[in-house]
Amino acid sequence: MDVLEAMYTLRAIRRFKPDPVPDELVWKVLEAATKAPSGGNRQPWRFLVVRDPETKRRIGEFYLEGWERFYGGAAREQMLQDPARARIYRSADHLARHLAEVPVLIIACLRTTPWPVTTSERGSYIFPAVQNLLLAARALGLGTVLTTLHRVREKEVRELLGVPDDWETMALVPLGWPAVPFGPVRRLPVEEVVYWERWGETRSR
Amino acid sequence: MDVLEAMYTLRAIRRFKPDPVPDELVWKVLEAATKAPSGGNRQPWRFLVVRDPETKRRIGEFYLEGWERFYGGAAREQMLQDPARARIYRSADHLARHLAEVPVLIIACLRTTPWPVTTSERGSYIFPAVQNLLLAARALGLGTVLTTLHRVREKEVRELLGVPDDWETMALVPLGWPAVPFGPVRRLPVEEVVYWERWGETRSR
Numbered sequence: 423m424d425v426l427e428a429m430y431t432l433r434a435i436r437r438f439k440p441d442p443v444p445d446e447l448v449w450k451v452l453e454a455a456t457k458a459p460s461g462g463n464r465q466p467w468r469f470l471v472v473r474d475p476e477t478k479r480r481i482g483e484f485y486l487e488g489w490e491r492f493y494g495g496a497a498r499e500q501m502l503q504d505p506a507r508a509r510i511y512r513s514a515d516h517l518a519r520h521l522a523e524v525p526v527l528i529i530a531c532l533r534t535t536p537w538p539v540t541t542s543e544r545g546s547y548i549f550p551a552v553q554n555l556l557l558a559a560r561a562l563g564l565g566t567v568l569t570t571l572h573r574v575r576e577k578e579v580r581e582l583l584g585v586p587d588d589w590e591t592m593a594l595v596p597l598g599w600p601a602v603p604f605g606p607v608r609r610l611p612v613e614e615v616v617y618w619e620r621w622g623e624t625r626s627r
Numbered sequence: 628m629d630v631l632e633a634m635y636t637l638r639a640i641r642r643f644k645p646d647p648v649p650d651e652l653v654w655k656v657l658e659a660a661t662k663a664p665s666g667g668n669r670q671p672w673r674f675l676v677v678r679d680p681e682t683k684r685r686i687g688e689f690y691l692e693g694w695e696r697f698y699g700g701a702a703r704e705q706m707l708q709d710p711a712r713a714r715i716y717r718s719a720d721h722l723a724r725h726l727a728e729v730p731v732l733i734i735a736c737l738r739t740t741p742w743p744v745t746t747s748e749r750g751s752y753i754f755p756a757v758q759n760l761l762l763a764a765r766a767l768g769l770g771t772v773l774t775t776l777h778r779v780r781e782k783e784v785r786e787l788l789g790v791p792d793d794w795e796t797m798a799l800v801p802l803g804w805p806a807v808p809f810g811p812v813r814r815l816p817v818e819e820v821v822y823w824e825r826w827g828e829t830r831s832r
Contacts, residue, residue: 561631568664568755609670
């Protein structure tokens, strides 16, 4: 698949078919992830592939806790009143309550020591790889969504999976065959978010 | 270009031809950047395109300061003794001393307020877009490299470009026609960085 087509149709998938994902495809998307850049080519990442039902169940509980904390209660009512956001809200709510049923959960881990993260923004070491993962999955017809809500119980997730203290779980990516279609992503017009020479200086294309 | 081919040949480019980059190609790579996911589809990003020689000169000074701080002195001697690292070191050193000569500098900015960044790792809001930018540039034959060294003088860079206090410059991406070839990236074997079910549980492919 063309690289731009993959990007332009990489809709977040939050509803999945129960069909299993073959190992060979898991390897493919993860090998693509490892081709990403990282500062000094340090590759300070590990990717955990979780398919065990009990492990997924417990991760799902942590994830739901994060979902409820940030998107439950008042936020819920507010989101559901906006028709444009209500559709996404319901889909994200569905994922939060059914995470354990997604065939594969991939957890992207980052080593937290020992280099100058003070200036080099540690997210730069892991999210390019995560984006490669999402794009490669899209090219294979597999659905994904980039999530971080499990991090409200990050320490417990690490304990569950045996992740050492000097590593951190930065993202959780559900992976499976989509039960909803891919399609064009909705974004702001590029002219609104690109400035030329100085902040605020927009141009028409 | 095929999405996997773009990823597998996305070698960091640190030497550029002086030839200008047409606006239309800058728009293309930045539109691709904006197609990336971000939590709640917030798109809390702006991309600054800098071609003004004086602005590039000053950014180049800040960048060189970061380079010298982290890779000058003792680090320099150490890196140059390792043949595998010496080549990359010299190329990164060249970039640090010639940044102002790169035709285009793109600065990816992230809004730092107001959502729950405590759990959601703010890097997840900007580096997927930066990776899209790099991949789209690769597909067009344009070279890039993901850098963050300007951040040793992040406040001064913001002042120079008029970036408001509630935004941060997260990455600096030089963009231009490569003076060196693209080619296969060198990474650890995927089998070494993928664990199955639990930390440390590797498998052969």
